[in-house]
Amino acid sequence: MTNRIPQDILDALTDVDMPRLVPPSELDETIRLDGHVVPVHRCGCVIVGSGAAGLRAAVELKRRGGDVTVISQSAWGGTSACSGSDKQTLHTANTSDQGDDFKAMARAIRAGGAMDEDTAYIEAVGSTRAMASLQYLGLPLPQDALGGTLRYKTDHDETGRATSCGPRTSRLMVKVLAQEAIRLGIPFFNQTTAVKILTEGAGATRHTVGILAIQPRFQTDDNPLGLVAFQSGALILAAGGPGELYRDSVFPNGCFGSLGMALEAGLELVNLTESQFGIGTRREGFPWNLSGTYVQAIPHIYSVDETGTEHHFLADYYRTTQELASNVFRKGYQWPFHATRMLDFRSSLVDLAIFREGQKGRRVFMDFNRNPLPVPGDLPFSLDRLDEDVATYLGTAGADQVQPIDRLRHMNPLAIELYRRYKVDIAADPLEFAVNNQHMNGGIAVDTWGRSNISGIYAVGEAAGTHGVTRPGGSALNAGQVFGTRVAEHLAASGRSAHPADGDITTVISGAVADITSALSTDSPLSYRDVRAEVQARMSDHAGIICTPDAVRNALKAATALNGAIRQNGLGHDRPGQVARVLQWQQMALASEAVLAALNHYIENGGGSRGARAICEPDGDALPQARSGPLDAYRFRSERQADQKEQILVRLDQGRIKVSTRPNRPFDETAKAFFERDWPAWLTGGIYDLQDTPGSTG
Template identity: 25%
Template sequence: MSLDVHDIAGAPVVIGAGIAGLMTALFLAPEPVVLVCNTPLGTGACSELAQGGLAASLGEDDDPGFHLCDTLAAGDGLCDEATVRRVVRAAPEAVKTLERFGVAFDRYPDGALRLGLEAAHSQRRIVHAAGDATGRELVRALIAAVRRTASITILENMEARRLIVDDGSIIAVVAAGRARAIALPTRRAVLASGGMGGLFCDTTNPPGSCGHGLALAAWAGAEFADLEFVQFHPTALDGPCRPMPLVSEAVRGEGAVLIDERGQRFLAETPGGELASRDVVARAVWHQLAVGRRVFLDARQCLGPRFDKRFPRIAELCRGAGIDPATDPIPVRPAAHYHMGGIAVDAAGRSSVDGLWACGEVACTGLHGANRLASNSLTEAAVTASWVAESVAGASHTRRRRKCSTLVPPRPDASGIRPVVSAALGIIRDGETMREAVATLLPIATHNSAGSGPALVSLMIAIAALRREESRGAHCRSDFPGRDADARTSRLTRHSAMQAAAALSCRAPIGST
């Protein structure tokens, strides 16, 4: 494939068109910016599928301090408290900003915001739009705003394939479509490429969400943090569809309970019950499935005939599977949903690579720690996009002409490694299976093939998980079931990612320590 150099006059390049990418581009206006999207705008992003809302302390009985405490508790000791404090304080204003961009949030007849309750929140503070279609409404409004903004150049159906680095700094982004590949000379690139749930067989994420942004950053030499922490949503609709349709946590917030095939509620004695933190509920569901029982979410008593009005999208998905949630319990199982780890960034979203920022799920800000609090992800994207844009706008962008490599890596494909990742890095992990996965993934990651990027990301996650010899938050090991009071922090997790890169360079097997 030939490589053309596309003159963008050194404008920043934003990679990804979910909430984080769209808002970063909008906040950069009126400065020219290039938005690279590997699908038609409005499709293919996890943001569009989000049923949950944004967590923000907007209720009369709420306060950012309560939101702070809930986030820290869910993060199980690994949140960066300064980051959490900064995000929760900015969250209410982020909701207002989204409204100015045209988002129509759900309100009561008197005009007050309709605030929902989700797991591990002490107050009703979840702002939704269109009932259970918050992501769709956010993406709709933000795309409309982007298309109205003349300073934003949109490159649809173009996938970023490589970040070109010279002397430790970004100098270009290589992107490719079906018929051509282009180099975008820039000293400012923002990765807003979403998550990595597509590395798993059972996931709520689009199949293209296979950690490609993490692979781009790894090839560019970036540092990572908390890669081992993958969140599994406890209630994905159990059926043949992939990605798996999500049954929002808000349904449990309205009183729905989890039952087994005998009709027994198995979380009755668990603190918090169905609204315990996601890691607790996901493991409880997994244990039921592991002994051969099916699991159902029962909303018949709490919602019954009101289900359709309160959750129209979920009701539609259920009926497509032959289920009427007003009269039938909904079959559910856990599915890979969100990555708490990612590219290590500072308070302005800067990575360890000069000229590279990260925003949204691909970044690790320290907000989520070991376990994300429900509905904090869209909040994080909306809040941090403004900080990233401010930093990008203020950065030096003197143009330096360099000849870009003509090598265009193939489009990533995770299909070959999903069974390996699912077996080794699921809800319950063990050292032996993870070491076997490392041995399988290493040779794939070293080749220039479609599976190389997904294998590299999976390899780094596996190594980080091997090195955390404890169970904490979403990371649960059957061979290390206890929580280590002196556990290694995310700083050492960064080292494990770099050690993975070193192992790749020498093609040596990686041990468990």
């Protein structure tokens, strides 16, 4: 039997219209520099990014009396508003039927290692508050008839803490938070690209005084680059992850993040070795993760070569039809590639097989109108011949339909509707896909209040490096909501953002403008398009799911050489309208070098395969097997347990990338709060650690 959901309900959960922004008031203050007249907007706090995490910080800070301004390259155009999957979820601690509690949830969040234990606990404790407040704002999270939240199991989650509004969960989150931000009168500067963090002081006294951005509507003869300065005593970086870093990416186009800009400002970055890769549709069309019910419907997966011949390539890897079909299903909640799941004929062997087809120049497709073809010599596909966990799931879901498209329609009709909105009818035609980069688990190093190593600068969402090697699916959304709230609480307690900034920062802005103009050249042999092609190819080809020590080492040398050439020659551009993009690619090249430096450090110091990447070498101790025999080219190093206990830090020092390590911050699970003893710290603000020094990330 198929669930019949009225079309108007499907439409409402798929076509999510975003609110219209109110144009900000005109700026009547300017700073005159040599060749530039730069408009200035003063505020207490400027937030870079208009996704779910940035909007949460904006709303919470405004409610606490903060003077807040949001700037965005493209409002409602980022990852949380435009990307995701049918299981992009918000976490909630379970009721006792699953034996869950906050400490158990924290252990699950940090289970892969290289994550601060206190951060994991903060995310667990804050999850119920984040969910409840979103429901209060109107997020339609599903409930049963008695008011309980409907939940399910997702990747790296054996308890079943996830819940979802469907494939547009994160966009719906952005919508309700945006509506609240507009209702509160928070100014938004849209089509505004942050390009330079402004700081004063040195050492322990260094602090932010705002950010310099480019806005085309401010472009005049006196302001040829369209510069605008946002002067503030607090800065929250919430611009998401570096989606443009990879050619093979499921990020929406134009997602640059802020890691390169952060490096230039002297911020420390952490865990840049940790990302997520998995199957998804190509970004040339409509990029989307193919997790959840897309694969739990068990479609037929095949490739096509240059002659148009189909190849049932998964049959070369799995021993039986049952094993093949069951592992395609498991990609639903084991979506991210993980090196260890290439072993013992498990689910990441699917990723490796797809990756290898791509290397052969073949295109890979998912056909929802065909069940998987049999492995040669074995029985045909049957719902009666599936592994126990798969059969139990489909049986409980009532997904006993003959064809994959009917099973998908029964379990998740929104999955079909979503692609149909983008002129792709997966009910009629096969869907092309590949293994793509999806998420940066690392980012700006922050402490338990979201503070960076420079006073007044905070980071939330994917811009912050709060994740470790693995994370339960959907916990990134939760982390952004929890830390968006905590940053707002900390800023409100400090009073730093209560009033618009004052003082004269002409000298700081002048220096920033000089740095920007030095990066630009009309006659440079390098164009930003050249840099884009080189960076994306290098990262996808040598820093994706399969890495070798030599390839990473050589990629780092090439990235370092590229940045040296950029510093020497600048980047060419044809017209002022390209300047923002030029600067973003100059910073993306720097971020690429930082990622490769961290990865090379990890590998050269004996680091093994974990999370996103398999470190392959001839004498590796782990050997994936296929039906056709050992996959010797993909023999890999196993992870060392000791590496799970530390994190890799990266910073820019006089133009050179410096790499170091630090142990994870611990969390004492035996410690207990005591009301009368601990209440005064809350009443007096002692919990906020408000000494006027940069936040300690160690």
